[in-house]
Amino acid sequence: MKKNQTIPDKIWHFFCSVKLTVYTLVLLATTSIFGTVILQNGMEQEYRRLYGEAFYNLIKVFNLNDMYNAWWFLSLIIILCINIVVCSIERLSITWKIIFPKQIKFNPQRFRKLKNLEIFTVNEDVKSLSGRYKTFLSKTAGKVIKEDTDSGIVLYAERGRWTRIGVYVIHSSILLLFIGALIGGLFGFKANLQLDEGETSDTAFIFKKKMSVNIGFSIKCNDFFVKFYDTGAPEEFRSTLTIIENGKESFTKDIRVNQPLRYKGINIFQSSYGTAQPDSIILDIIRLSDKEVTTKTIKVGQEIQLPEDQGLFKLEGFMPHFDFRGTNLGEAFIGKITQKDGNSFQIALPIKFPTFDKMRKGAFAFVVKEFEQKYYTGLQITKDPGIWYVYSGFILMIIGCWITFFMSHRSYFIEIKKDKDNRSIISISGTTNRNSQGMKLKIQKIVVKLKGK
């Protein structure tokens, strides 16, 4: 490093070192582990319970509860990006001259000293060999340069010079990925929407930011369907959705897990489901004294008179999980009885246990006879305008890796020299920017081929 550097020079130097790359990658790899062992995006109480007060403070200082969005983690990523950009700029001018040279030159002396040099003799003169070898080399590698030496000729050919660009393709793909992620983070969202069968909504809820978002059109859930294997594991979830725009039905489509609906930049995914509150139920009201049964249809929220003016019954609502003395009895309806004397109390009618209300030993027992089972569908609604940058990054990265790892810049060198018995001494060697062992094998193969003729 030079002594009298200006500050910008120093910064530039800092960012164009590969040491920085390695250190940053090491830091990213090791710190990423924290996020897999420390609970992410949990509630404050959970952290206190799991880790204790002291450690919780540490977690808060370093945002370890949401560490992949923490300032220091994002800074590491930004450092990487600057590092790639600065290095590429610094290097590209040199690489460019290598990739697009004004004239291809080679140095025979260098090839004569290579480790993979193979030498053998052939009982033929230089002239007849040179024509044949030239054709051979041009088939293997492309355009051949021929030069005369004191005692014979040298042939040179190369291919794959352009593959040196591969590294730049990989590095730009990484930049593209980050750009895509940034765009997605700034202009996209990931929200949830729960729709009962028959319900319509145009507003989803973003859990992370605790705010609602209008998605630009309305979604109606016509129907939800779930199918199980005989093992009891779920086989398929399906929601039939209708998109409603400006009050008019646009179209209807089924979505399943792995088969989302994409419309106007919004993606709608099947993510969960559950039982929803039915509209109305058919209720048997049994008078315990003489077992006389009165059957009534009653809507949720409706209040009815009990037989013989014994008071009022109101169907208050539905619970997916009714807890009775610490046991979960499953889905249940909740009702309220108001007696003639004005006293009122709540009763529960669990669906799986129809005789449950008889145990109360009131004047009447209520039994849920029938109701229409309704589901709600849990939708994940996302918007990600950065996705095409990310996908282009993916494709570029694969192409770049392929070029960098499986292609190389290879040069071949064949020298034919006359010896004193008028035979020819052949020397063959080659260089490559990657996979020197492969090159060595290739040279040996060429020797076998040339000797065979």
Add this chain to the structure above:
Amino acid sequence: MNSSLALSSATFIYALASVFYIGSFTFKKQILAKVGFIVLIIGFLDNTLGIILRWIESYQMGYGHAPFANMYESLVFFSWTVAILYIFVELKYKERIIGVFATPLIFLAIAYASLSPDISSKISPLIPALKSNWLIAHVITCFLGYAGFAVAFGFSLMYFVKPKNSNNKSIFAKLPSWELIDELTYQMVVFGFLFLTIGIITGAVWANSAWGTYWSWDPKETWSLITWLVYAIFMHLRMMKGWHGRHLAWVSIIGFLAVMFTYFGVNYVLSGLHSYA
């Protein structure tokens, strides 16, 4: 013939192949390695047959899915990928002795699948999230990647057993030259890296089509990224900093530990979306 018979016999045949290779190494007899190679190929064919039969059986049971859906199936497939990769390497580089460092891995993976009490070999139906063609692409590419790293790991061990002094009389002196070990390790890492990259990418595309996010930092994803970073570090150290030999072998070993943690550790120690494989 059914799949479990084919796969348990493959386990046995792989064990035999490892024994031949180790024998060839210990007694310095080329012929044993040649036999080992043939046995290995028979084991590989048997392994292939087992996977195909299992695929057919899953259709007969009415579940109909590719045999890459649980820990057992993934381990069997892991053996298969390591085997095919090693066979390819031996054919290409004509070095038999290195089989000592690869064949035991093939045997260990499939033996662990069959013998571990925690791993069920039952064919089970697919949950809806796994019903995707991306699953097949994702699993195949990830496991090719893991196989590359596994073989690289095996080769890295040679750095620690081969004596520095070439006149040494120990059996380890017969190992290939330093250049070749270096090259082989690097080629395997490169192969693994390309496929891990494609594996992570197909996983991301799949997640995007099933859940609407291509990356959600769940532990399995994060650990596969950590693995990817370790091998990216490996490449930079080698290409830009000129690292070679034991130092670089350590990086390859750390990388393989990360692979192992991604594969087993995340399932047994941490929890996440990927609880199946």
